[in-house]
Amino acid sequence: MxxxxxxxxxxxxxxxxxxxxxxxxxxxxxxxxxxxxxxxxxxxxxxxxxxxxxxxxxxxxxxxxxxxxxxxxxxxxxxxxxxxxxxxxxxxxxxxxxxxxxxxxxxxxxxxxxxxxxxxxxxxxxxxxxxxxxxxxxxxxxxxxxxxxxxxxxxQGVMLLLGSMRAEERLAAFLLNLVQRLHARGFSQSELILRMTREEIGSYLGLKLETVSRTFSRFAEDGIVEVKQRYVRILDTDALTRLVNAVQPACH
Known part of the structure; x- marks a missing residue:
C-alpha cells in the first residue's frame, strides 16, 4: 500500500x-x-x-x-x-x-x-x-x-522498444507514435508540443536524460526534426520511419 x-x-x-x-x-x-x-x-x-x-x-x-x-x-x-x-x-x-x-x-x-x-x-x-x-x-x-x-x-510494443532498439530508434518510434495519436484528434501531422520533459521521455524509453537531449540534437542536425524547447516539428517523417526499421511498436 x-x-x-x-x-x-x-x-x-x-x-x-x-x-x-x-x-x-x-x-x-x-x-x-x-x-x-x-x-x-x-x-x-x-x-x-x-x-x-x-x-x-x-x-x-x-x-x-x-x-x-x-x-x-x-x-x-x-x-x-x-x-x-x-x-x-x-x-x-x-x-x-x-x-x-x-x-x-x-x-x-x-x-x-x-x-x-x-x-x-x-x-x-x-x-x-x-x-x-x-x-x-x-x-x-x-x-x-x-x-x-x-x-x-x-x-508488448514497449517491451520491443526497450529490448531491441537503439536510442535513435526508440526516440523515432516515440515521436511517430505521439504525432499519430495527436493527428487522430485533429492536430497537425508534423508539429507537436511535448507536454512531458526530456527526463520523463528518457524514463519511459529507458534512456538517460543526456542521451535523449543528444539524440534530439542529432535529429535536428540531420534535418529530421526542428526543435525549440518543447516545440517539435517533424521535417522528414520517412527518415524517422526508416530509423525504426519499419517496426511501429504501440508505445503509448
Missing part, C-alpha cells in the same frame, strides 16, 4: 459537473460507436461527472482503492511507478480521448500513479456500473475488451 496521503474526495467533488457523452466531441475516440439513442442515454447516466486535475496533481496513486475508469477529456497524463530505490519510472503517457485506470481492475487497487502533465479534465466512469451496463449492451462490452486488448499490445 502507498504511504502517500489519501486524496480528499470531498474537495474533488467541488470540481465535478454533469456531463453527457452523447454531446462530447471526443465521443468516437473513447466511447463505442453505433449505440442507439436509448443506449447512449443509459451511458450518460453512468458517466455522471467530470473532474478537474491541476498540473502536477495525481488523479490516483498506487495502492489506492480502484473504483472508476477515467476518460481524459482535456490534457495530458503520465503513469508512473516508484522503483525499490525510490526512482519514479514512467510507464506511459495518456492524452484526450484515452481511458486510464485499467491498472486497478486486477487487484481492486491501483498499481501506479496517474499525474497530470498540464491542467486536465476527466470523465469519471464508476467501474461497477460500467460492468453492469456492459452485460446488457454488447457494443459497450466489446469496447471495454478492445481497450484492454490495446493495453496488452501497448505493453
Amino acid at each position: 502507498s504511504n502517500r496521503p489519501a486524496i480528499n474526495v470531498r474537495s474533488m467533488d467541488l470540481h465535478t459537473i454533469k456531463v453527457a457523452c452523447s454531446n462530447c466531441n471526443l465521443r468516437e475516440l473513447c466511447m463505442p460507436v453505433g449505440l442507439s439513442g436509448e443506449e447512449m442515454e443509459r451511458l450518460d447516466d453512468v458517466v455522471a461527472t467530470r473532474r478537474k486535475v491541476k498540473r502536477g496533481e495525481a488523479l490516483f496513486h498506487a495502492g489506492e482503492k480502484f473504483e472508476s475508469l477515467y476518460a481524459i477529456r482535456t490534457g495530458f497524463f503520465k503513469t508512473c511507478v516508484t522503483t525499490e530505490d525510490g526512482r519514479d519510472q514512467v510507464t506511459g503517457f495518456q492524452m484526450a480521448g484515452e481511458i486510464i485506470g485499467l491498472d486497478g481492475i486486477v487487484n481492486d487497487l491501483h498499481s501506479c500513479d496517474a499525474v497530470a502533465l498540464e491542467d486536465a479534465e476527466v470523465c469519471v466512469m464508476p467501474y461497477d456500473r460500467i460492468e453492469d451496463l456492459s452485460r446488457e449492451i454488447n457494443g459497450l462490452q466489446r469496447h471495454v475488451h478492445r481497450i484492454m486488448s490495446r493495453e496488452i499490445v501497448r505493453d
Whole structure:
C-alpha cells in the first residue's frame, strides 16, 4: 500500500459537473460507436461527472482503492511507478480521448500513479456500473475488451522498444507514435508540443536524460526534426520511419 496521503474526495467533488457523452466531441475516440439513442442515454447516466486535475496533481496513486475508469477529456497524463530505490519510472503517457485506470481492475487497487502533465479534465466512469451496463449492451462490452486488448499490445510494443532498439530508434518510434495519436484528434501531422520533459521521455524509453537531449540534437542536425524547447516539428517523417526499421511498436 502507498504511504502517500489519501486524496480528499470531498474537495474533488467541488470540481465535478454533469456531463453527457452523447454531446462530447471526443465521443468516437473513447466511447463505442453505433449505440442507439436509448443506449447512449443509459451511458450518460453512468458517466455522471467530470473532474478537474491541476498540473502536477495525481488523479490516483498506487495502492489506492480502484473504483472508476477515467476518460481524459482535456490534457495530458503520465503513469508512473516508484522503483525499490525510490526512482519514479514512467510507464506511459495518456492524452484526450484515452481511458486510464485499467491498472486497478486486477487487484481492486491501483498499481501506479496517474499525474497530470498540464491542467486536465476527466470523465469519471464508476467501474461497477460500467460492468453492469456492459452485460446488457454488447457494443459497450466489446469496447471495454478492445481497450484492454490495446493495453496488452501497448505493453508488448514497449517491451520491443526497450529490448531491441537503439536510442535513435526508440526516440523515432516515440515521436511517430505521439504525432499519430495527436493527428487522430485533429492536430497537425508534423508539429507537436511535448507536454512531458526530456527526463520523463528518457524514463519511459529507458534512456538517460543526456542521451535523449543528444539524440534530439542529432535529429535536428540531420534535418529530421526542428526543435525549440518543447516545440517539435517533424521535417522528414520517412527518415524517422526508416530509423525504426519499419517496426511501429504501440508505445503509448
